[in-house]
Amino acid sequence: MSEDHKKELERQLWNIADTLRGKMNADEFRDYILGFIFYKYLSERMHLYANELIEGEMGDYAALDENSGQGTEVLTELKHYAVEKLGYFLKPSELFSEIAKRGNSRRTDVAMEDEEIYANQAADNFILEDLGKILTNIQQSTMGTESEDDFIDLFEDMDLNSSKLGKNNEEKNDLIARVLGHLDKIDFGLEDADSDILGDAYEYLIAQFASGAGKKAGEFYTPQAVSKILAKLVTLGKTKLKTVYDPTCGSGSLLLRVAKEVEEVGEFYGQELNRTTYNLCRMNMILHGVHYQKFDIRQEDTLENPQHEELRAEAIVANPPFSAKWSAKPLLLNDDRFSQYGKLAPKTKADFAFVQHMIHHLSESGTLAVVLPHGVLFRGAAEGLIRKYIIEDRNYLDAVIGLPANIFYGTSIPTCILVMKKCRENPDDILFIDASQHFEKAKNQNQLRDSDIERILETYQERKTTDKYSYVAPLTEVKENEYNLNIPRYVDTFEEEEPVDLQVVTEQLRALDKDMEATDKTIADFCKELGIDAPF
Secondary structure (H helix, E strand, O other), X not given: OOHHHHHHHHHHHHHHHXXXXXXXXXXXXXXXXXXXXXXXXXXXXXXHHHHHHHOOOOOOHHHOOOOOHHHHHHHHHHHHHHHHHOOOOOOHHHOHHHHHHHHOOOOOOOOOOOHHHHHHHHHHOOOHHHHHHHHHHHHHOXXXXXXXXXXXXXXXXXXXXXXXXXXXXXXXXHHHHHHHHHHHOOOOOOOOOOOOHHHHHHHHHHHHHHHOOHHHHHHOOOOHHHHHHHHHHHHOOOOEEEXXXXXXXXXXXXXXHHHHOOOEEEEEEEEEXXXXXXXXXXXXXXXXXXXXXXXXXXXXXXXXXXXXXXOOEEEEEEOOOOOOOOOOOHHHHHOOOOXXXXXXXXXXXXXXXXXXXXXXXXXEEEEEEEEEEHHHHOOOHHHHHHHHHHHHHOOOEEEEEEOOOOOEOOEOOOEEEEEEEOOOOOOOEEEEEEOOXXXXXXXXXXXXXXXXXXXXXXXXHHOOOEOOOEEEEEHHHHHHOOOOOOHHHOOOOOOOOOOOOHHHHHHHHHHHHHHHHHHHHHHHHHHHHHOOOOOO
């Protein structure tokens, strides 16, 4: 599918979202529009898979008579295969295309005065209750199977009875039917097994919602440019990954970005606290063609209740909530993730707690890349001791990369990327990169350009010192700086101002004085003609 086709699909999806815009805020209509797209995707996958299995012998799956003896027998067998292969099952009458047609099938030539016909058609077109049952049935079809945890409560944020959809059931039904009708006209091109156009379009919508969600956006989305840097850092020199992990996975965009950088990822692991975002992540994984057996996304507090205790991941990427609060209860000092440091991150700043958690889950040959606020580079007390232990005792820190301010949704603070490895190729130094001044100014946010991203990655890969941009600091120098990692200590970006020629300045001031005298005289002459006093 061409780039133009992809952009047209993005435009169509965003226009459909406009149907709900104005009815509710961005957070709410995001859940509906993305949920309906997901339902359409599941439906079309089921339709294609069922047609493959029946191989045209019984016609199209959508036309199968569910109530006939043969139809019932075929559905029983199809369900077994579909749940095993796809993870879920939909009957022909539950397909998106069927429910969308029903909701939009009212004859336009029937006048409201023909009350009996109109009432019957209104009843036939009422899909709200059936739609709710279908979304529940998708989940029910997975109960007791391997895919149950991946589908449970996926549609719980889509309240079809919400008063925001309309004053009464008829209004709600009409709005939902129109949204489904518009979506039904779009070809997602799922027949092309190599195409990920729908997944990319879904990511596009998530990004659009994030840009309009203000501070909350950081909870579920990392800007694509930053995702790209993190993903490339943890996959350098690799074509396959056994495992990738994001302990604060949001909508899953970082995990999926890593998958784009390699030929194959064995398993995806993630944990997310926010229930709505957790649902969004699972949908996003499935929409991008990740088989339900290949991802394990959990909903819990990562620091207080970690869910993947035995995991040692080959690649870890994360954009944790900046300086979040956490319990920091003394009991956690007995936790294997924190015990060796002797100190816990402060209650008001959990940044290093996330770092400690990720180091614990990193394999011996793995790489982690995490985005954090600049304060982690130089704050003292417990954070200073943790930072010293990571560098001096463990020698895990491989690079520090300073990013521009105002590139994240919901915050304008400057950030940095820490890259860590347990087995470093360059154990005697740390690379510092100052990319904070290299970006493009946009209307609401600064943006990293492709050239900016390429320069960061090239500098990291070549591990080189570049004037006013990067510096390879020996560990002895970092020790001399008492493990303070503030980038200006290592990368000198000071620009000398051009010398000022005082004689030229003096002449300019004299010329200004003469101009002012001439102007004053002109004003005085005008005032004299008008018979008023001059203002000076």
